[in-house]
Amino acid sequence: MHPLTAFLADGSSWITFDVSGFKAEFWSLTFDGLAYGAIYALIAMGYTLVYGVLRLINFAHSEVFISGAYAVVFTLSFLGFGGSPPGLSTPALIGDLLLAMILAMVVSGIVAVVLERVAYRPLRKKGAPPLAFLITAIGASFTIQYLIEWWRGPNAENSVIMFIPKPLFSVFGSNVDDQQLIIFLAAIVLAVGVDQFLKRTRFGRGIRAVAQDPDTATLMGVNKERVIMLTFLIGGILAGAAALFYVMKVPSGVIYNGGFILGIKAFAAAVLGGIGNIRGALLGGLLIGLIGEYGATLLGNAQWTDVIAFVVLVLILMIRPTGILGESLGKARV
Amino acid sequence: MSAAKLARAVTVAAVLSLAVGACAANTSASSSSGGSSSGPSLPVVTNVPVPSDAANPAGDGKATCSGVSLAYAGTESVNNAQLGINILNGVKAAVNAHNAANPNCQVQLKTFDTEGDPNKAPGVVTSLVGQQDIIGVVGLPFSGESEAADNIFQSAGLVHITPSATNPSLTQQGYNTFFRGLANDNVQGPAAAKFMTSELKASSVCVIQDDSAYGIGLAAATIKALGSKDDANCNDKVTTGQKDFGSTVSKVMAAKPGAVFYAGYYTEAAPLDQQLSSQGFTGEFVGPDGVKDPEFVKLAGSASKNAYFTCPCLDGSLIPNFASAYEKVSGGVAPGTYSVEGYDSATILLKGIDTGITTRPALLSYVKNYNGDGLSKHFQWSSTGELSTSTIYAYEVKNGQIVYLGTIS
Numbered sequence: 073m074h075p076l077t078a079f080l081a082d083g084s085s086w087i088t089f090d091v092s093g094f095k096a097e098f099w100s101l102t103f104d105g106l107a108y109g110a111i112y113a114l115i116a117m118g119y120t121l122v123y124g125v126l127r128l129i130n131f132a133h134s135e136v137f138i139s140g141a142y143a144v145v146f147t148l149s150f151l152g153f154g155g156s157p158p159g160l161s162t163p164a165l166i167g168d169l170l171l172a173m174i175l176a177m178v179v180s181g182i183v184a185v186v187l188e189r190v191a192y193r194p195l196r197k198k199g200a201p202p203l204a205f206l207i208t209a210i211g212a213s214f215t216i217q218y219l220i221e222w223w224r225g226p227n228a229e230n231s232v233i234m235f236i237p238k239p240l241f242s243v244f245g246s247n248v249d250d251q252q253l254i255i256f257l258a259a260i261v262l263a264v265g266v267d268q269f270l271k272r273t274r275f276g277r278g279i280r281a282v283a284q285d286p287d288t289a290t291l292m293g294v295n296k297e298r299v300i301m302l303t304f305l306i307g308g309i310l311a312g313a314a315a316l317f318y319v320m321k322v323p324s325g326v327i328y329n330g331g332f333i334l335g336i337k338a339f340a341a342a343v344l345g346g347i348g349n350i351r352g353a354l355l356g357g358l359l360i361g362l363i364g365e366y367g368a369t370l371l372g373n374a375q376w377t378d379v380i381a382f383v384v385l386v387l388i389l390m391i392r393p394t395g396i397l398g399e400s401l402g403k404a405r406v
Numbered sequence: 407m408s409a410a411k412l413a414r415a416v417t418v419a420a421v422l423s424l425a426v427g428a429c430a431a432n433t434s435a436s437s438s439s440g441g442s443s444s445g446p447s448l449p450v451v452t453n454v455p456v457p458s459d460a461a462n463p464a465g466d467g468k469a470t471c472s473g474v475s476l477a478y479a480g481t482e483s484v485n486n487a488q489l490g491i492n493i494l495n496g497v498k499a500a501v502n503a504h505n506a507a508n509p510n511c512q513v514q515l516k517t518f519d520t521e522g523d524p525n526k527a528p529g530v531v532t533s534l535v536g537q538q539d540i541i542g543v544v545g546l547p548f549s550g551e552s553e554a555a556d557n558i559f560q561s562a563g564l565v566h567i568t569p570s571a572t573n574p575s576l577t578q579q580g581y582n583t584f585f586r587g588l589a590n591d592n593v594q595g596p597a598a599a600k601f602m603t604s605e606l607k608a609s610s611v612c613v614i615q616d617d618s619a620y621g622i623g624l625a626a627a628t629i630k631a632l633g634s635k636d637d638a639n640c641n642d643k644v645t646t647g648q649k650d651f652g653s654t655v656s657k658v659m660a661a662k663p664g665a666v667f668y669a670g671y672y673t674e675a676a677p678l679d680q681q682l683s684s685q686g687f688t689g690e691f692v693g694p695d696g697v698k699d700p701e702f703v704k705l706a707g708s709a710s711k712n713a714y715f716t717c718p719c720l721d722g723s724l725i726p727n728f729a730s731a732y733e734k735v736s737g738g739v740a741p742g743t744y745s746v747e748g749y750d751s752a753t754i755l756l757k758g759i760d761t762g763i764t765t766r767p768a769l770l771s772y773v774k775n776y777n778g779d780g781l782s783k784h785f786q787w788s789s790t791g792e793l794s795t796s797t798i799y800a801y802e803v804k805n806g807q808i809v810y811l812g813t814i815s
Binding site: 090093096097100101104105108154155156157227228230231233236237321322323324325329330333364365368369373374375377378 | 650709
């Protein structure tokens, strides 16, 4: 619309709005955006839970996630998956994928708990200020990344293709495929599960109590350290589930630094929805996924995906500084 | 409250870190997977016709010389080391052939490891030009280090032939000691366009580029050459490190082009091709030399069966005499990307020495006026150091292997 050619090295116009392309692809972008958004949401829940309880931004959560993705790749490679779909019967395939998901959950859960014990607990014992936790989190993130790089080398793992997505039904002329549907539904189910867990179980009550007021909760007999460990564990398990769906969508995406950008976007999703709030994480994740896809098409190219997602995040935070649903793990909303 | 502020401050930092961007240097390992071929069936070439009068480093065996050296300058370790080793072994094969055939002219080969790093290359090249017995150099392999160090060769008046640096700007610096032994990126773009429209018979093409100088330049050259065959509605730009290509795939699937050209490197090309294929894209996926790597096949899996590559590099393993000479110095490893180009470059310098040249200015003027065939192509340079005729070669993925299809003419 307003081509500012002088600003660009390659001489193309600067910002143009591709409205017709956006209209034509709207629904396919929506379905794909929701599928990616569901993955962001599952990772975002890990950020949100830890933040809600400890007021700590666990930057190493992206590495908790990528550890799970390695577990998925190793498990599936061991089961004979590779560069082409394995051609298994549906029940056998589901069994293999479930096994991979469970192992990924175990690995991510262990990494999250170990991280908590090694990196954060010693700081907590010394009563370190929040900035010390933040720097430790960033340090832990790089440490795990480069441990993986040292172990697996700088290249991505061989791709493991689970199945080729098949269109199931069509909505407004655009197909919804089985992969998109599985990822979306699984994220909803897991989010509802965690929400109910926090609401209805004794452990959930403990988590909410510590989130609300750690000192009083301790006085009331809640074991704070155990609650914190449990929080990291749940975050890790959700990241493990996200890892399976991520590899399903991007079979060659497992690389030592592959969690980094995804983690930042998931963190943004958590802040967007209202950090500390499970439903907010789900909503924020789906929105970040959608906005990125819409923005990329509307503005003409995929280099806008991340930019537009963060611009919208900043705009929403200006209007609602605590995120769309507000910050509240311990408070009334959960 | 302050924690909430902190969260927001961190978000802003995160935005900045995204904007600064990620970069990835990847080395390659070879392996293969993937499925059978599809798409247009182009004949696979298993034997490259070598010009009958291709320069032979052995010469007539009667050369006499003493105290002259050649040098290889370039990566032998760290970044993309394999590429440097491919070149160095090609150079070694030429020097060994020369010295074995000419008992009275033993040329010494000195090697200088730049680690492929633009920051280290100037120091390494400075110590190289200080050794007066070196009268000709094969290197530097990469465009970045060439930009940083070519002026040192220039001020020393030392001729050097790069077997692999393809950035067009390198010959526009006004240096007269720089010679490029292969086609540059401005040649590859039009050749790729031609390959897609006349060989693959693509009715329309989507050009997708990354955010590197290489990808942007190559995409511009390709789009220009494609003309009306380029479908501007589905051209897209992606970022280095991107793994999910949802909006790009939607765009391509809506446009249904005959082929997609990806101007960039294999790290992003592989997941893009894989995601296109899984959404039912049935056209061809074409990439330049940055994508032509066994690693691409490994990462894209069976999706890579629709992949074709263009490259200014010739597959040396298809020239039996060269391959066997090469394997003697490489310890049995087959010639890799840019091995032949390294061999040809060294051969030209050796032929100069065989005419009795012992000084840098004499060898420089010999290369400037050189006009003859090598194994890979005809060598004759323009005044800027660009080849007067340059060739781009085509490759295809077949049964998980990258196979040679021939030259794009």
